[in-house]
Every structure is written in C-alpha cells, then in structure tokens.
Amino acid sequence: MSRQTPDPILDIRHVSRTYTISGGLLKPARRVRALQDVSIRLERGQTLGLVGESGCGKSTLASIMLGLNRPDNGEVLINDQPVLSLGRLERSRLIQPVFQDPYSSLNPSFSVFDTLMQPLCIHHLHAGERAQKVLSMLDKVGFPRRLANAYPGELSGGQCQRVAIARALILNPPLLICDEPTSALDVSVQAQVINLLLELKQEFRLSMVFISHNLAVVEHLADKVCVMYQGQVVEQASRQALFAAPGHEYTRKLLSATLLPVSGARV
Numbered sequence: 057m058s059r060q061t062p063d064p065i066l067d068i069r070h071v072s073r074t075y076t077i078s079g080g081l082l083k084p085a086r087r088v089r090a091l092q093d094v095s096i097r098l099e100r101g102q103t104l105g106l107v108g109e110s111g112c113g114k115s116t117l118a119s120i121m122l123g124l125n126r127p128d129n130g131e132v133l134i135n136d137q138p139v140l141s142l143g144r145l146e147r148s149r150l151i152q153p154v155f156q157d158p159y160s161s162l163n164p165s166f167s168v169f170d171t172l173m174q175p176l177c178i179h180h181l182h183a184g185e186r187a188q189k190v191l192s193m194l195d196k197v198g199f200p201r202r203l204a205n206a207y208p209g210e211l212s213g214g215q216c217q218r219v220a221i222a223r224a225l226i227l228n229p230p231l232l233i234c235d236e237p238t239s240a241l242d243v244s245v246q247a248q249v250i251n252l253l254l255e256l257k258q259e260f261r262l263s264m265v266f267i268s269h270n271l272a273v274v275e276h277l278a279d280k281v282c283v284m285y286q287g288q289v290v291e292q293a294s295r296q297a298l299f300a301a302p303g304h305e306y307t308r309k310l311l312s313a314t315l316l317p318v319s320g321a322r323v
C-alpha cells in the first residue's frame with residue numbers, strides 16, 4: 057500500500073520580515089527583525105496554535121499568511137499556490153481572518169445583514185440565494201435573526217465576534233486565521249466563542265490557525281502547536297507531545313507561567 061504524503065493547506069516556507077523604523081532628526085533609522093526563517097506546514101482539517109509573548113512576530117506572520125504583508129524572503133503557499141500570486145477575490149475564497157477586536161474589524165455603518173451580504177454580492181452569489189444564506193449563517197454562529205438589522209455599535213463584544221466569524225465563513229473558505237479572537241472579550245464570553253469555533257471547524261471541515269498568548273486556549277483547540285520567540289519558531293510539535301514534554305526552555309517557561317485547567321472546561 058502506498059503511503060500518501062499529507063497535502064498541506066498552508067505551507068509557510070522560510071519566511072523572514074524586517075521592518076525599518078525611520079528615526080527622528082537626530083536618530084538613525086532602526087531595523088526590527090520581526091520574523092526570521094519561519095517554516096510551518098498545516099495539514100488539511102487541522103488547527104495550528106501559534107503562541108508566544110507580545111512582539112514575537114505572531115501578527116506579522118498572520119498578515120503575511122493573509123497576503124496583506126510581503127515577506128523579505130520566503131513564501132506562503134495556500135493549497136499549493138503562492139498567496140501573493142492570488143487576486144483579492146480568489147484569496148478571499150481560500151483564507152479569511154478573524155481579528156482580536158470585533159468592533160474595529162466590522163464596518164460601523166453596515167448592519168449585521170449588510171455585513172454578511174457584502175461578500176456574497178462581491179462574489180456574485182446568485183441574488184435569490186443571498187438572503188437565505190445570510191440568515192442560515194447567522195443561525196450557525198448562534199446570532200439571533202431578530203438582531204440582523206442592528207449595527208455593530210448596538211451589539212455586545214461576543215455578538216460582534218459572532219458576526220465577524222459569520223462574515224469570515226460565509227464564502228466557505230477552507231482556511232481561517234484567528235488572531236487572538238477572544239482576548240478582547242469578557243472571560244464569560246471567551247469560552248462560548250472558542251466552543252463555537254470548535255463546532256464550526258467540524259461543520260465546515262475548516263483548517264485553522266489560532267494565534268494566542270494563552271496556552272490554556274491553545275491546549276483546548278489545537279492539533280499542533282508552534283512556539284515563537286523573538287521572530288523564530290523555537291518549537292513545533294503535536295499538542296499532546298508539546299504539553300506532555302516541552303522540548304524548548306522557552307516553552308517550559310511559558311507553560312510554567314500558565315494555568316492549564318482546561319480540557320472541556322471554560323477557557
């Protein structure tokens with residue numbers, strides 16, 4: 057029997073990114089190495105937890121995965137295609153973000169209904185099917201239909217994040233990039249959003265990158281974990297292996313600083 061090579065949905069190859077921060081009148085310009093030779097593969101249907109302290113390069117990597125930022129070296133392939141070779145529409149069918157702050161990621165002048173209609177109109181989904189698709193997506197993310205005409209400013213943080221998740225999923229992308237999607241929410245709402253993402257992952261057969269500084273959350277939902285430190289991946293392993301026997305000193309430090317009461321509990 058031939059052994060099949062797993063086919064990655066996401067293949068990050070030797071990505072580096074440096075920012076140049078211009079100095080003032082008397083200050084020289086400064087260079088920040090945000091990412092150094094980062095390589096990560098994510099198999100279809102799996103969730104990658106990307107963890108590390110503030111400033112280690114997680115959001116820079118997310119923006120490069122989304123094709124919103126260019127690496128200096130290396131490339132990102134989605135479904136075997138370089139993300140930077142894809143047009144905007146093509147890209148948005150393959151990969152969608154969910155960001156930390158649901159209020160600033162939604163357009164305040166669009167109602168919930170219009171927020172979800174917009175991608176369907178841009179992608180020319182059959183006009184007769186759009187409204188039904190919006191309503192059924194609201195049901196799937198547990199957002200009440202009676203609030204479909206509300207505006208983001210009239211909603212709670214958790215409700216807004218449900219709308220942002222619905223918008224990310226409405227075109228059925230195979231890959232979702234969640235950049236700290238619960239850290240701006242009340243603790244009581246965080247677990248609801250995590251559990252919603254877990255349910256939707258099954259239902260939509262999603263692959264997911266979940267960026268967090270919270271190892272407890274990552275332990276709850278990741279299949280594979282990458283630990284980043286100062287722009288580099290210092291350890292990547294299956295969730296079980298990493299939590300059972302962390303190999304890198306920095307991972308051990310992160311673990312010892314985190315309470316891990318999670319499995320099945322509130323996070």
Ligand SMILES: Nc1ncnc2c1ncn2[C@@H]1O[C@H](COP(=O)(O)OP(=O)(O)OP(=O)(O)O)[C@@H](O)[C@H]1O
Pocket residue numbers: 075076077088089090108109110111112113114115116117269
């Ligand atoms: N547009 C930019 N211009 C200059 N430097 C930047 C820019 N974006 C990020 N950086 C720097 O690059 C490094 C990595 O930042 P990044 O935001 O990717 O880290 P992060 O791990 O996502 O941090 P956080 O968890 O706080 O969001 C940091 O030193 C940051 O100051």
